Amino acid sequence: MASLLAVLFTITTHAVAGIYKLVDENGHITYTNTPVKGGQKLQTNSSETRIVAKAMTRAPLTIGGFPKVTDSQQKKRDVHRRQILESELASETKHLVEIQQALNEAIKNMRSAEPHHTQLLSDTHISENENIKKLRNQISLHERNIMALRAELGNL
The missing domain is CATH 1.10.287 (Helix Hairpins)
Structure with a gap:
């Protein structure tokens, strides 16, 4: 979870570096600001970066990818x-x-x-x-x- 928050912080502060989206063999999505093999570079303009960062922060932080319920x-x-x-x-x-x-x-x-x-x-x-x-x-x-x-x- 800490790594996700670090990525979010890095994404919002270093938009110039670019955002990369990686989907693994299980369908799990990872966003990072460093190029990764098999990753797809997303647009780096600041409005799109904020949209991705907002979407990522709205998702409930869960353990093991399970949805959090009340x-x-x-x-x-x-x-x-x-x-x-x-x-x-x-x-x-x-x-x-x-x-x-x-x-x-x-x-x-x-x-x-x-x-x-x-x-x-x-x-x-x-x-x-x-x-x-x-x-x-x-x-x-x-x-x-x-x-x-x-x-x-x-x-x-």
Whole structure:
């Protein structure tokens, strides 16, 4: 931040030297009064220099390029985020219950069919086991999602 202020001061006091604009590979813009490789020289008349300097000083000074927001804006964002997370948690919980019911039903159906198919190990029996495996994997996924959502809610 100090370097930005130094650049601003230098720009406004040494307009004759010129202003150079450099855009890096991430799209970050840097203004300087010394020529830099890949930099674009801007016009050096004093009115344009003041416009660039004013525009640079109006931008909020932030850490890491993130925009600065007021406390009230952040509280609104947090409330909205909480609502989204709670909605997602309710949805994941509902899906978990539905998948658990489907698994219980599949296991019940498989057990009731086993005495009738003791002589045959058909593809149907294998696909039923695959179906149960898929349902258990889905349950595991929903349980992990629920834990992650609860952790995020706990961080608010």
